[in-house]
Amino acid sequence: xxxxxxxVILISSILLLFINxxxxxxSMLSGGQKALDLSLKIVVIHAVWMGVFELLERSxxxxxxxxxxxxxxxxxxxxxxxxxxxxMSLNISANILGMSGATTPMGIKSIxxxxxxxxTQYAITMFFVINATSIQLIPSSVLALRTSxxxxxxxxxxxxxVLATLLSSVIGILLVKIFVKKPR
Numbered sequence: 057x058x059x060x061x062x063x064v065i066l067i068s069s070i071l072l073l074f075i076n077x078x079x080x081x082x083s084m085l086s087g088g089q090k091a092l093d094l095s096l097k098i099v100v101i102h103a104v105w106m107g108v109f110e111l112l113e114r115s116x117x118x119x120x121x122x123x124x125x126x127x128x129x130x131x132x133x134x135x136x137x138x139x140x141x142x143x144m145s146l147n148i149s150a151n152i153l154g155m156s157g158a159t160t161p162m163g164i165k166s167i168x169x170x171x172x173x174x175x176t177q178y179a180i181t182m183f184f185v186i187n188a189t190s191i192q193l194i195p196s197s198v199l200a201l202r203t204s205x206x207x208x209x210x211x212x213x214x215x216x217x218v219l220a221t222l223l224s225s226v227i228g229i230l231l232v233k234i235f236v237k238k239p240r
Contacts, residue, residue, distance in 0.1 A: 097204045098157070101197055105158035109146065118146050125149070132186070132229065133179040134238055140169035140176075144183060151190035154197050154217075163187055175239035182232050189224040192217050 072080035112118040122145035129141055136144065143166035150159040166183065170176040195217045202210035 094201075094205075097201065098197075101200045102157045105150070105155040105196075106161075109150065109158060109162070112146070118142065121145055121149060133182050136179060137169055137173055140166050140173075140179075143169060147183075148186065148190075151187065152193050154192040154195035154199070157197065159187070159190075178232075178236055178238045181236050182229070185228040185232050186225065189228040190221060191225045192221045 069080065072083070109118075112121075119142060122142040125145040125148065126141060129136055129144060133144070143162045147159045147162040147166060150162065163183075167180060170180050170183070195213060198213060198217070199210050202213070
């Protein structure tokens, strides 16, 4: 894939160099500026959500939420270690709220906790599928990006996002339940 993208960039750069060299330089400079602006906005959104999760952990609300999700987690993953359940609950709730990048640290911590225990391959597989499909009721990261980039109606994506992620999550969970053996 990198080769394809590299060839596309190389060929388009060579063509622009011969067709319109002034446009090539201005396009490269403006593209770099846009990429930097977008990266800064994404970092700010990520920092805000990481702060929210730190507050949830310090206030103890994350533990209460993990206890609420325990029956759902037991149905999806089977028996889980307490620490892994806490991290998985935070990860899933962050995905539901659409905080995509902010879920990564909790996902890594939960996988590390699961790997310490035997017979957790099913839970790891299910967790991976749920993270890959992740139901999003409020796609907050995308809404924030659309708002910051000047979208006229940034919330137009909410219903299609909910429907698409719900369908992909249900199909993914069903496929794991059918094809992956759960330990007894």
